[in-house]
Amino acid sequence: MVTSLAHTPHGRQYLAQQGVIDKISNIIVGAESDPFSGFYLPGFVKFFGNLAIVDSPQQICERYPVFMEKVFEMAESHDPTMIGVAVDTLGILGSNVEGKQAIANQPWAQKLMLDTPGFVEYVVDRSVEPDKASKDAKYELVKALVNSKTIAEIFGNQYYLRLRAYLREGPYYVKAVSTTAVEGAE
Known part of the structure; x- marks a missing residue:
């Protein structure tokens, strides 16, 4: 009732x-x-x-x-x-x-995420997700984690900075690779 x-x-x-x-x-x-x-x-x-x-x-x-x-x-x-x-x-x-x-955003959920081997590496790896919807969902998860009040304390500075860098770069960021062509090279 x-x-x-x-x-x-x-x-x-x-x-x-x-x-x-x-x-x-x-x-x-x-x-x-x-x-x-x-x-x-x-x-x-x-x-x-x-x-x-x-x-x-x-x-x-x-x-x-x-x-x-x-x-x-x-x-x-x-x-x-x-x-x-x-x-x-x-x-x-x-x-x-x-x-x-x-x-x-619950501290215990963040602890469980951190205790899962390879979680942070998977979340910040953009090459794993094949489609736009998956990349957007992963980005929203990272955004929710970074905006949490307890994330820096639970994840530690190293992982927190990696998540913030991912958030700043966005879900579609691709690292530029420069190559130089040299005359006579095969």
Whole structure:
């Protein structure tokens, strides 16, 4: 019922004014110590997932970071119900560009990217992508990473500078190679 209320701008405003969204966030924080959290936690996580889609994924993830932490905690759980809800919520969040960028801006997501062997090398390699759409998508990812507040701290100076150079040069940059013709050379 609260989720359907959150689908309208007036409903979201009412929920925010009454402190309902903050209360739900606090309940999620306290769910660790509640043995009955398995009954209400899936609904609350779905609520935040839907709220992020109708409002702004970036704002919801920044304002309620416990939501994203709980989603990934649920994804690593052994409870099939929790895993299903977490995957559904991530699917909902990742269904639009802003949602993907909100996930990319999370410090834990950046750490996972950095921990993936060859990630930075792949992202800055323009020769890998065969078409314009792929190059543009990779450029948008680099742009989201570089514009993140935590990227320099997590990736370190060396990788941060490589990503900034890629962003500055653009997705279609080709390094110029000069050759000199010499008379009599074969």
